[in-house]
Amino acid sequence: MGKPTGFVEWPRVAAPRREREARVADWREVEGHHDAATLAQQAGRCMDCGVPFCMQGCPLGNPIPDFNDRVWRDQWQTAWRRLDATNNFPELTGRLCPAPCEAACVLALDGAPVTIEHLEKELAERAWREGWVEPQPASARLRTGKRVAIVGSGPAGLACAQQLARAGHLAIVYEAADRAGGLLRYGIPDFKLEKTVIDRRLAQLVAEGVELRCGVRVGTEPTWDRLRAEHDAVVIAIGAGRPRELEVPGRDLDGVMLAMEFLEDGNRAVATGGAARHDVRGQRVIILGGGDTGSDCLGTSLRQGAASVAQLELMPQPPTVRGAGNPWPTWPLVLRTSSSQEEGGERGFALRTTGLVGADRRLTALVAERLDPALQPTGEQVELPCDRLILALGFVGPVTGDLVGQLGITLDGRGNVAIDRTSATSAPGVFACGDAHKGASLIVWAIALGRETARHVDGFLRGGPSWLPARGVDQPF
Numbered sequence: 319m320g321k322p323t324g325f326v327e328w329p330r331v332a333a334p335r336r337e338r339e340a341r342v343a344d345w346r347e348v349e350g351h352h353d354a355a356t357l358a359q360q361a362g363r364c365m366d367c368g369v370p371f372c373m374q375g376c377p378l379g380n381p382i383p384d385f386n387d388r389v390w391r392d393q394w395q396t397a398w399r400r401l402d403a404t405n406n407f408p409e410l411t412g413r414l415c416p417a418p419c420e421a422a423c424v425l426a427l428d429g430a431p432v433t434i435e436h437l438e439k440e441l442a443e444r445a446w447r448e449g450w451v452e453p454q455p456a457s458a459r460l461r462t463g464k465r466v467a468i469v470g471s472g473p474a475g476l477a478c479a480q481q482l483a484r485a486g487h488l489a490i491v492y493e494a495a496d497r498a499g500g501l502l503r504y505g506i507p508d509f510k511l512e513k514t515v516i517d518r519r520l521a522q523l524v525a526e527g528v529e530l531r532c533g534v535r536v537g538t539e540p541t542w543d544r545l546r547a548e549h550d551a552v553v554i555a556i557g558a559g560r561p562r563e564l565e566v567p568g569r570d571l572d573g574v575m576l577a578m579e580f581l582e583d584g585n586r587a588v589a590t591g592g593a594a595r596h597d598v599r600g601q602r603v604i605i606l607g608g609g610d611t612g613s614d615c616l617g618t619s620l621r622q623g624a625a626s627v628a629q630l631e632l633m634p635q636p637p638t639v640r641g642a643g644n645p646w647p648t649w650p651l652v653l654r655t656s657s658s659q660e661e662g663g664e665r666g667f668a669l670r671t672t673g674l675v676g677a678d679r680r681l682t683a684l685v686a687e688r689l690d691p692a693l694q695p696t697g698e699q700v701e702l703p704c705d706r707l708i709l710a711l712g713f714v715g716p717v718t719g720d721l722v723g724q725l726g727i728t729l730d731g732r733g734n735v736a737i738d739r740t741s742a743t744s745a746p747g748v749f750a751c752g753d754a755h756k757g758a759s760l761i762v763w764a765i766a767l768g769r770e771t772a773r774h775v776d777g778f779l780r781g782g783p784s785w786l787p788a789r790g791v792d793q794p795f
Contacts, residue, residue, distance in 0.1 A: 322365075325365045328363055342617075344621075347413075348657045349657070360436070361387070377760070379766075380404045386432065405765065408439070411762050413439055419434045420434050455527050462487050465490065468491045468555055469554055470754070471495075471498040473765050474753065474767055482775060485772070485784070485785075492531050498530045498532055499516045509617055509621070510614065550779055554754050557716060557754060566672060594622065599622050605627065606707065607711050608633075613659060628666060628702065631669070633668065668688060684704045686702070688700065713753075716733070718735070769787070
């Protein structure tokens with residue numbers, strides 16, 4: 319695959335990023351584009367490794383060596399068809415996925431895997447420019463008249479809806495927010511994902527027959543049981559939006575807020591051109607949590623003009639290279655620097671928050687204890703001035719609300735929606751996909767599970783096998 323000696327001749331060239339000074343002054347996407355010649359070389363680095371570990375690392379099973387080879391040979395449209403066959407939204411995974419495929423690439427042995435994620439994004443962008451992305455509505459002979467309610471318009475729900483519409487069913491997506499996209503819409507800043515990218519894909523889904531109903535809070539009106547009665551099947555794709563909390567003295571002080579509250583407010587302000595209610599201009603900001611959500615809060619704070627920003631983590635600082643107990647092709651547990659962390663702010667490791675200090679009910683400082691590598695207290699305490707504390711501590715499961723009471727579904731031990739190997743819940747005709755049953759995970763897993771659930775729902779509605787494609791047929795994820 320690619321040029322036999324390409325990985326020897328050409329070094330890995332990561333996706334370009336705009337200059338820091340320019341990008342923190344606006345909300346446009348940070349990542350830029352390579353020219354065609356550079357992309358061809360990067361695709362040509364894909365080696366004939368015999369066993370494509372990259373495909374094993376990808377939950378979607380994308381045919382990575384195939385589309386790399388065709389990009390190298392300047393067969394872009396054929397490459398696009400290969401990618402489009404397995405991934406509903408490569409323009410999203412090419413921007414937001416942490417790329418487990420690259421971690422599994424054989425060239426990752428030397429720390430220089432093929433730039434699979436960026437190639438995927440560039441391939442998708444060219445497909446949109448060239449008009450290769452077209453609606454694929456079901457033909458008249460395939461239409462079943464069956465109605466399926468998909469609750470949630472994140473990547474799992476949208477992938478499931480698109481597959482079901484292409485199979486001939488009427489897929490109706492219900493979204494509580496005023497616009498579709500789930501966390502893609504208001505949870506991820508524009509500097510990582512400009513919202514025109516979502517809008518053009520939604521237009522394709524609508525042209526394929528997917529119906530989008532926004533501003534609908536299922537559980538209130540309509541109730542879950544009423545929704546089930548009015549449709550032939552229901553798919554729960556509500557994500558895992560229940561945040562992990564910080565239980566320390568002072569949590570109730572003004573100035574302490576959850577990451578999603580902060581991000582949604584900021585993203586809505588960007589979308590409308592208005593002012594953010596929780597603008598941190600001139601404030602001393604601390605973010606608890608070193609993951610992607612915390613980095614998004616960091617980049618947002620810098621663009622809003624925070625006086626200072628610090629991102630704190632409970633765990634010790636990871637090594638810069640793999641350790642002996644973390645061999646390839648397992649996920650590399652190494653120090654990573656996000657685009658937001660490149661832009662500024664401080665990072666702190668091995669710190670456990672023990673309390674918050676305030677004056678007149680307003681947050682003024684954070685108190686933490688320093689931990690040793692075994693996460694045991696060292697006895698050292700630090701007090702950090704803080705006007706705004708943003709909790710980006712991850713998510714612990716879906717917000718089930720009235721779901722259990724109205725439908726009688728079963729939850730697993732972690733509070734996620736329990737399903738069997740056909741994605742079915744304990745309620746007849748009700749299925750679940752994505753983070754709602756897996757817990758907070760990657761966008762690539764959401765799409766994969768949405769496709770898999772669509773296949774099972776199609777089989778349920780037809781009373782027989784489904785022809786819809788999905789990775790791991792008859793295999794539970």
